[in-house]
Structure formats: C-alpha cells, structure tokens
Amino acid sequence: MKPYKLLACLVTLQFTCGLTLQAADTHDFRQWTDANGRTITARLVEAIGTESIKIERQDGLSFTVSLKAFSPADQAYVKSLRAAPQTPKFKLPDGLKAADPALWTLLAASGTQPETTYSNTSLDLVLETLNRRLSVDAIKSPAGQPLLVRTEPANLAARVKLSGAMPRMTLATFMKEIARANNLAVATDAKGMVVLVDKTPGSDLEFLGVSLN
Numbered sequence: 001m002k003p004y005k006l007l008a009c010l011v012t013l014q015f016t017c018g019l020t021l022q023a024a025d026t027h028d029f030r031q032w033t034d035a036n037g038r039t040i041t042a043r044l045v046e047a048i049g050t051e052s053i054k055i056e057r058q059d060g061l062s063f064t065v066s067l068k069a070f071s072p073a074d075q076a077y078v079k080s081l082r083a084a085p086q087t088p089k090f091k092l093p094d095g096l097k098a099a100d101p102a103l104w105t106l107l108a109a110s111g112t113q114p115e116t117t118y119s120n121t122s123l124d125l126v127l128e129t130l131n132r133r134l135s136v137d138a139i140k141s142p143a144g145q146p147l148l149v150r151t152e153p154a155n156l157a158a159r160v161k162l163s164g165a166m167p168r169m170t171l172a173t174f175m176k177e178i179a180r181a182n183n184l185a186v187a188t189d190a191k192g193m194v195v196l197v198d199k200t201p202g203s204d205l206e207f208l209g210v211s212l213n
Contacts, residue, residue, distance in 0.1 A: 033071040060101030096187040107172035124157035141192030149194040
C-alpha cells in the first residue's frame with residue numbers, strides 16, 4: 001500500500017474509533033498532517049532509518065509509514081528528534097511488560113471516571129477506590145483474573161500526590177493521564193494486573209505540571 005493511501009486509512013480509522021487517550025511514553029501524542037492536509041493524532045514510537053517512522057494511534061495500534069507521507073513541518077519535527085541527544089531508554093523491571101492494546105480496550109470499556117478535583121490526594125487512596133470499583137464490577141484482566149491496579153515500587157502510590165482537576169474520562173484515559181503527568185509507565189504482570197512503574201526513581205513527581213515536593 002502506498003504511503004499516502006496508508007495514511008488516509010489511518011486517518012479514517014482515527015475518526016471512527018472515538019477514543020482520546022493520553023501519552024504515557026517518551027513522545028506525546030500530536031497532530032500529524034499529510035501532503036493533502038489530512039490529519040491524524042498519534043505519537044512517534046521509532047524513527048526507522050532516515051525514510052520511515054513507526055507511529056502509534058490513540059487506540060494503541062501502531063503502523064510504519066514513509067516519512068515522505070507527512071508535511072515538511074512533521075518531517076522537520078522527526079529530524080529535530082534525531083539530532084537531539086538520546087537518553088537511555090527506560091526498561092521495565094523483570095516480569096513486567098508494556099500495556100498492550102487489549103488492556104487499553106478493556107479499560108476503555110470499563111466505564112468512566114467521574115469529574116474530580118484532587119487536592120494533595122495520595123495515589124494509593126485513588127487506586128484503593130478504583131480497585132474497589134473494579135472488584136464490584138467484576139472486571140477481569142485479559143488473562144481472566146480479577147483486575148487490580150498496583151504500583152512498583154510498592155511505596156510509589158504513597159509518594160505520588162494528585163492535585164488538580166480531572167474531567168470525566170474513560171478509565172483507560174484516566175490511567176494514561178496519571179502516567180503521563182507523573183512520568184510513569186503503564187505495564188502488566190504475569191497475571192494481567194495493571195502496574196504503574198516509576199520511570200525515574202528518586203526524581204521529583206508532578207501532577208498536571210505542578211511539583212509535589
């Protein structure tokens with residue numbers, strides 16, 4: 001399939017999926033534009049050589065597309081990232097793997113989080129309420145186990161404090177927003193449980209861009 005046709009397909013799928021998730025990884029979701037002015041919201045996963053890039057749509061699906069399919073501004077964006085100093089890639093602890101599309105689909109279908117304003121609220125209290133709801137709703141992990149959310153290290157939930165307004169959103173969006181704002185990775189363990197992992201141990205934690213220390 002030609003690059004432009006592939007991008008057109010991605011754009012069509014983008015506007016029919018209805019999900020608005022936030023980034024939890026190195027590069028935030030952004031709007032990309034092709035040579036015909038069509039747009040798609042995705043994040044850059046990997047620059048493959050000098051000709052292609054791998055992007056991930058908001059529903060977790062990823063695609064490899066020719067860089068020439070995008071606008072000059074988008075090409076310049078990728079070029080600037082190539083020129084920037086590279087930091088070591090974060091590695092999940094042994095026994096954990098990155099959350100996959102199946103988990104995001106499950107969370108997106110597990111109801112919504114109500115509009116809430118947090119005021120120096122510990123993440124462990126938020127997860128306690130969330131896990132109680134998952135238990136009552138009998139939400140199962142992709143492996144068929146009762147779904148629970150925890151953190152690694154375990155004391156991370158007590159260290160992260162939430163302060164700020166959160167609009168009504170799907171549970172999937174809620175998990176990604178917390179991860180994005182606090183530089184956490186969303187992973188799963190062998191039982192399919194959701195694990196929030198500190199990507200920068202010992203660093204200052206933030207929520208909605210406000211330092212918590």
